[in-house]
Amino acid sequence: MYDLAVKYGTIVTPDAAYIGNVYSKDGVIQAVTSVEVEEPALEMIDATGQYVLPGVIDTHVHSRDPGPTHKEDFFHSTQAAAAGGVTTLFEMPNTNPPVSDQKNFEKQKAHLEAQAVIDFGLWGIYLGGFNEGELERLGETGIIGFKHFWGYALNRDTYQLVYDYDPKDPNVFMPAHEGQIYSAMQTIAKTGRLLAVHAENHHLIQEETAKIKQAGGSTYEDLLQARPHLAETLTVQTGLQLAERAGVHFHVLHVSAGESVEMIRKAQQRGQRVTVETCPHYLFLSAEDYETVGPRMKIFPPVKYKSDQAKIWGGIADGTISNVCSDHAPHTREEKEGDLWSIPAGSTGVETMLPLMLNAVNEGKLSLEQVVQLLSAGPAELYEIDHQKGKIQAGLDADLVVVDMEQTCVIDENELHSKSKMSAYHGFNVQGMPVHTIAKGRVVMSNAQVTTETNGSLVSPKT
Amino acid sequence: MYDLAVKYGTIVTPDAAYIGNVYSKDGVIQAVTSVEVEEPALEMIDATGQYVLPGVIDTHVHSRDPGPTHKEDFFHSTQAAAAGGVTTLFEMPNTNPPVSDQKNFEKQKAHLEAQAVIDFGLWGIYLGGFNEGELERLGETGIIGFKHFWGYALNRDTYQLVYDYDPKDPNVFMPAHEGQIYSAMQTIAKTGRLLAVHAENHHLIQEETAKIKQAGGSTYEDLLQARPHLAETLTVQTGLQLAERAGVHFHVLHVSAGESVEMIRKAQQRGQRVTVETCPHYLFLSAEDYETVGPRMKIFPPVKYKSDQAKIWGGIADGTISNVCSDHAPHTREEKEGDLWSIPAGSTGVETMLPLMLNAVNEGKLSLEQVVQLLSAGPAELYEIDHQKGKIQAGLDADLVVVDMEQTCVIDENELHSKSKMSAYHGFNVQGMPVHTIAKGRVVMSNAQVTTETNGSLVSPKT
Amino acid sequence: MYDLAVKYGTIVTPDAAYIGNVYSKDGVIQAVTSVEVEEPALEMIDATGQYVLPGVIDTHVHSRDPGPTHKEDFFHSTQAAAAGGVTTLFEMPNTNPPVSDQKNFEKQKAHLEAQAVIDFGLWGIYLGGFNEGELERLGETGIIGFKHFWGYALNRDTYQLVYDYDPKDPNVFMPAHEGQIYSAMQTIAKTGRLLAVHAENHHLIQEETAKIKQAGGSTYEDLLQARPHLAETLTVQTGLQLAERAGVHFHVLHVSAGESVEMIRKAQQRGQRVTVETCPHYLFLSAEDYETVGPRMKIFPPVKYKSDQAKIWGGIADGTISNVCSDHAPHTREEKEGDLWSIPAGSTGVETMLPLMLNAVNEGKLSLEQVVQLLSAGPAELYEIDHQKGKIQAGLDADLVVVDMEQTCVIDENELHSKSKMSAYHGFNVQGMPVHTIAKGRVVMSNAQVTTETNGSLVSPKT
Amino acid sequence: MYDLAVKYGTIVTPDAAYIGNVYSKDGVIQAVTSVEVEEPALEMIDATGQYVLPGVIDTHVHSRDPGPTHKEDFFHSTQAAAAGGVTTLFEMPNTNPPVSDQKNFEKQKAHLEAQAVIDFGLWGIYLGGFNEGELERLGETGIIGFKHFWGYALNRDTYQLVYDYDPKDPNVFMPAHEGQIYSAMQTIAKTGRLLAVHAENHHLIQEETAKIKQAGGSTYEDLLQARPHLAETLTVQTGLQLAERAGVHFHVLHVSAGESVEMIRKAQQRGQRVTVETCPHYLFLSAEDYETVGPRMKIFPPVKYKSDQAKIWGGIADGTISNVCSDHAPHTREEKEGDLWSIPAGSTGVETMLPLMLNAVNEGKLSLEQVVQLLSAGPAELYEIDHQKGKIQAGLDADLVVVDMEQTCVIDENELHSKSKMSAYHGFNVQGMPVHTIAKGRVVMSNAQVTTETNGSLVSPKT
Ligand SMILES: [Zn+2]
Ligand SMILES: [Zn+2]
Ligand SMILES: [Zn+2]
Ligand SMILES: [Zn+2]
Ligand SMILES: [Zn+2]
Ligand SMILES: [Zn+2]
Numbered sequence A, B, C, D: 001m002y003d004l005a006v007k008y009g010t011i012v013t014p015d016a017a018y019i020g021n022v023y024s025k026d027g028v029i030q031a032v033t034s035v036e037v038e039e040p041a042l043e044m045i046d047a048t049g050q051y052v053l054p055g056v057i058d059t060h061v062h063s064r065d066p067g068p069t070h071k072e073d074f075f076h077s078t079q080a081a082a083a084g085g086v087t088t089l090f091e092m093p094n095t096n097p098p099v100s101d102q103k104n105f106e107k108q109k110a111h112l113e114a115q116a117v118i119d120f121g122l123w124g125i126y127l128g129g130f131n132e133g134e135l136e137r138l139g140e141t142g143i144i145g146f147k148h149f150w151g152y153a154l155n156r157d158t159y160q161l162v163y164d165y166d167p168k169d170p171n172v173f174m175p176a177h178e179g180q181i182y183s184a185m186q187t188i189a190k191t192g193r194l195l196a197v198h199a200e201n202h203h204l205i206q207e208e209t210a211k212i213k214q215a216g217g218s219t220y221e222d223l224l225q226a227r228p229h230l231a232e233t234l235t236v237q238t239g240l241q242l243a244e245r246a247g248v249h250f251h252v253l254h255v256s257a258g259e260s261v262e263m264i265r266k267a268q269q270r271g272q273r274v275t276v277e278t279c280p281h282y283l284f285l286s287a288e289d290y291e292t293v294g295p296r297m298k299i300f301p302p303v304k305y306k307s308d309q310a311k312i313w314g315g316i317a318d319g320t321i322s323n324v325c326s327d328h329a330p331h332t333r334e335e336k337e338g339d340l341w342s343i344p345a346g347s348t349g350v351e352t353m354l355p356l357m358l359n360a361v362n363e364g365k366l367s368l369e370q371v372v373q374l375l376s377a378g379p380a381e382l383y384e385i386d387h388q389k390g391k392i393q394a395g396l397d398a399d400l401v402v403v404d405m406e407q408t409c410v411i412d413e414n415e416l417h418s419k420s421k422m423s424a425y426h427g428f429n430v431q432g433m434p435v436h437t438i439a440k441g442r443v444v445m446s447n448a449q450v451t452t453e454t455n456g457s458l459v460s461p462k463t
């Protein structure tokens, strides 16, 4: 007797699609069949005419918990995830306290498991001199990888990352410089984990911002001049050079500039171990949309031009880009009001990512197989959790999302499951929606109804 | 009730390996499971401690049938294939008559199906002016692709390809020139099939050979000077240029020169639809081996140097090379005796390919997942028969090979299943052997015993 | 006492321009000064406000003498040259008889010296099997280099190059194939001379032409389809590969396709000894001009598109292109009448080249220093006659051209000094004209009046 | 009546060599002739059998005047220059006070003209926030270009550049960061001058040095580990990116790492305006020489390995490197004693550069024409003083050096004309020596006797 059978759907893998049935028991896929087995199942989902995908793995989420939980918390973000077909998310480590050592890792694991609707991974943080002595031990916990906010300082009291720091402020822990980062890379290389960076050159942005502000700039175009392409490509290039010598796997987070994709492609072609992700906003928005979308699309690195978008799609097409993730980073409606310089950057994303990608499939921009590669199989392999997640395969976790490629939807931010009811895609029409999300054999979302059970637990890389 | 269950083995896919069971019925995989299903099977293979791979697809075989069947025939070559874990082979079209039009295709299909131990695909031939008017119709049959012997003439009477032709001989059909090939490429592009070429510049070889012979050259080194790297790279480069403009999918057969791999990599990187295969002899032999191996390793294009071998392995490592195949081209022992210039080129290969590749896995040269990609999933996708072959997936043909990675063997050419009892690998020690070959759910080889049943039939690309 | 002083002009070198005086005696520059010397001169040209350039070296001229001298002869072509500021020309070897061996070289030298108004160099020819045994000895004469008409056959009786040959015609000497060319390259490499080729793939053109003609094509666009870019790039790429291995200096004549320039640039960047020339028609005409210019601009390789022109200018800008020459190839007015397929290709050019280049300087397309490099210093160095020609330097031949950058002119083909009164530039307005041409210290043209004295003699490469 | 005639020598230009005579008057070349003119000269040098080169332009000299003049002063450095065939040198701006504004420029000009044996140019300095407001005005003086010591701080009291600064020290002016440098580049681009940088990443060196020192490292190999290739390539790459966007001409000073040359070559090939120089120590020394040469060869950036040397020669061979200069930076003998970490970096060089280069010509490493390009014509063109310097041409300054390619010499540091009697080449045997140096028509060195007359004056770029 199986627990669950998902029948008659088209099962999608990274390189094929075929009609079949998936049977699970105790949270694990037991059988994938072309003809029904005789043995019955307690529960059955009829996926006739629909597609059965491995559950989405969103590798880049800021639930801000513990921290400014008025914006979001882990229970809400994992509910939103389930609503969006996501069955595993990776939580970013810039919480308060940050995931900077073994003790904080254990604390955070316990804190999040208590509220998790779905499984999750944890990022560790590298904070320059603040925790460079902890990296090796932190690497021995179950973290997914190390995250570095290149150029950000740290407030010693609040543990908050500070961008516009005063270098003379005694409470500020100065950003790591190239020498420290190079040393940290050598240490991280030994742990076998990757180093992922938010890549924007702080000093260049500081200088350009001051000039633009002084000239009275206030438009989105001004914002882009103040955080130019060069800010990203400079850090990407520096990181590539340091990482190559240090022998560390280097991962570029949320790529936004077309030229960065080209640099990374070249590095891959000469054999460097470097990967790069992008996010829906870089694929589906561009500066030209600011007039209609407005401040909701202020995200860092900023969404750039159509020409960047085209090159990022080029990176999707030829496999330069390893995965797509949301960079879910909610703020309240009030916080997002005010002038463009002072409102915070970031937006919700975990719930809308899969619908946007399915819609792109319907628009002919990529195939459903590519979606499975970019959202499930790719991240599982990249972060080495493919012994447990990422594909529809006997023996793996029964993480599935059934999608209806015909169903249409107008995205309404008021119906989001996050605490934050703000989305840059509010009002967008999409075709292609998740209709059932199954996490470890349990239905956590069905026709927009999301469970409140918190069965999620930590996922760690193999070995 | 299933027909067959292969249980407890480690199932290998192009990107993972996991313990599981495979159940088949009526020649098709019905279920892939992590736990046994309740339903019984008529026959059971216990693969505990062994690996279960999709059956090998050997895309390049010369069974010479009809033709000089004293060297080989289709019954023997398909038996040899089954012995070597191969469940599908593609037969080359330079038979007598050649597969040059619809009528010959149908005749050849019937002729081979009568003797086929396993499934097979058929190559069509492009023979310059001889059959350029037939290409479109030939493309509508079930051929796998078009093969062109670049620079070879055709004898009008015997339908034999002629290399050292006399341009004034009225019986000789002249080789196609660049203009004809370009036109043929445009026609073939419309059929949706690929054009595969034996790439060696005839005129250069003719000139260099004459010079070397005149100087009294007779060693393997002399042979290599007479058929230099340049002969291959020249035709590869010309083919790449013509194919790019013609918009045809260009496939380079049996690549032997390191520089060719580099040229093709660059073309792929700039987006051209070009693929390339290599063969075990280019991976496991080099000119340095001639002293011990001798004339058995005279194969065209000739096996070159260690430096070429290294670059070909580089093409395996980074995916430039799409698949590995045998170029099985047997001759009798008597024919292979004589001086190096006059003995024929070619060797058996279909039976020894998988053992050599498994041995390379044991030597750490590649992974079992890569073997599955190069020998099964890769060729299935390349030749568009992945709706039926190439993976262990519910709904696909139950083509499997169970391999024992511990079993050792000394290759003995006298025990080959081909008519030809000659192998360049005679006396080689290998570790890693196929122990059961299953074709469409039937065991065609078990512990070196090969079936005599001829259940093979033609496989064609999906639309 | 000097013979001649050219005073007060701006002397132009490949990298500078400065006001000065040039004094010559016995045909040689004796002094270049910033202040007048005390010693007088027999004759003085006041170049105040004008520029003094080294005389132009036109490396690519077909005077057709001996041969179809109703179109042109050497006396007329050298007069035309003098009229156009040219003080040295290189005569192409496809005369009748061709310059295919030592004997013919000596005969041709004597024949031309009798009529030469200016100095000249002689190309030798490589004609495949016809004279492959003569190459070494021919290289020991004073030829400038070897020319090969890739893909052209030779009529044994008339010594005429034949393009649309019948391969079965016993009178036809078949074109050299890649093997022969490779051998010839190895021989030529030993002579120290370069091998220059007319690079267009004959077979491709033959095939495409047949198709286009059959479809009734008759426009210039049809002509371009029949002789596509691919015809040039294919031969360029093949030649590059062969030459690299053979170790010969490879020179691509009259480049017409933008992509060829890119291929050659890459070869230069990886260190290959390859050079390339272009002609005024590829710089100043494009397919778009056919409507106004008409059949006069039928030249092989054909003038292509604006996009090619742009890339050729790119090759001028970055130095990929070594020199500009005319490919002067006159036909009579009657011969140029008829349908586009049947009229001969080629046009006059030696007299209009410098005016067109000077006009381009006035239009800001290049500098006068670049003109000196491309027309004088560059070719002198390339063909190793810089011990005697190409610069304004004490001790070198007093070959000078005084140009007036203000003078305007409407090009009138009826006033050309060639026998042929046909020019593709008839009616063009240019600004910048040669006003005095001085060859070995003698004024051969002054204000459009050309000498009839025949003081020209053969120039040979040093060593 | 001329002032001076240099007769019968072989005049060398960047692309030719010919026997001739040079006549000068009032400091300017009046005539270059192949045959003697009738007019006499006051003074005559017979250069029969010798070579006449344009005087050397050494673009990188630290005379430390005003400043630590116990090491060197301008009178001594210009005497040393004259002794070494140098007729123009460019003085570095990190004097005390530095050449950071118009006032200091004028002061320095006057200060140096009072003691200059030969002509000189002046570098301006860019010192981050210290003088970023002065750049435009400084660009309007006659400076040769802007120099930036990337990553160096400035002591507000002593105006000394500080490498190992304490970021909390209130007297320290912090190094410019990427944002400031980018802004400065935009400003400098407007001045039309170039920006030259000492390219070594400070933070990386600081970190690596600390680690190596802590591990007790004390050898030259340890020094190289502490200032690795990466330190240079990181800054070169960052500078290239910033400069490309800012549109400034970027010049990399004293390149020492092979990989830097490759990066710059690629940037040049894609059209960026970037140039690079190297110094004799990178061409003639490598880490392997430390055992024999010792601490005298401690220079920053440090002399690296044979493999770097080979790539730097590659940059000479293909023109990637624009010029060779000395980085003359003397210290006293006492200062150069002590442990490798604490002794100062830098060495004399202005007097030994030309002999070392001539010796390299005799060794076949490059041609005399290339020496003229790298030491005279190249720097004159790069720094836009070719309207006055860099070639032997009527109308230019009569700056000449007569060299004897047969004369041998053992370099003896005790005979140097600098205050510092220290040379990394002490004891080297060289063949090829300057025998007469002529500056603006005056003999300033003849057979090792150097003038004490101070006729030097400032040279400025044209426009
Ligand atoms: Zn970020
Ligand atoms: Zn983020
Ligand atoms: Zn073949
Ligand atoms: Zn074959
Ligand atoms: Zn031609
Ligand atoms: Zn021509």
Ligand SMILES: [Zn+2]
Residues within 6 Å of the ligand: D198, D253, D254, D300, D301
């Ligand atoms: Zn420096």
Ligand SMILES: [Zn+2]
Residues within 6 Å of the ligand: D060, D062, D092, D327, D329
């Ligand atoms: Zn310096």
